[in-house]
Amino acid sequence: MAIHRIEPGPRMSQAVIHGNTVYLAGQVGTPGKGVAEQTTEVLASIDRLLKEAGTDKSKLLQATIWLADMADFAEMNKVWDAWVDPANPPARATGESKLAGPQYKVEIIIVAARD
Template structure:
């Protein structure tokens, strides 16, 4: 197993048995709108997947948590431009209370190596 960006409480990702398990990814700039936060979150996913020896085209599953469904359409506009439509992962999207009220989106995923 390989732990990526482990701080003793959590890892950004864990590589095990040919799969990459992403922890919840959020933007660094929590003051941005949903478009900015989604772009930054997806860029972080790209970086973590690259470090793990994978890529967005190998995403098997994605769970997207939004602070409010009011952000759904704007988030999807960014997601649709980012994801390979021929290799779209299984995906769900829901609403949850975030760890900080400024966070608008968090994405969890599983990819192959």
């Protein structure tokens, strides 16, 4: 079975397709913006990558969300809840983690199906 990489770089690809499964790298927003703005940007990046991979958010299988501070959980969820397909929500986990830099508030990792 072939493997297709989207936006490959020297360290990682933004997405990898294997069979009918799409794996997205962790997506982050503009450093220094608030959690709502970063979440909005992340979800737009996810939409773009899923489209390029031949799928969309209705086919999400799993989402892993890392927040720099769990105090931002409710604010991030407001943006997530407005975006996610309510008929097809993925399995999801959210945790607090030290991200790549203190200017990042949220990182989201997605696995989706293509059919």
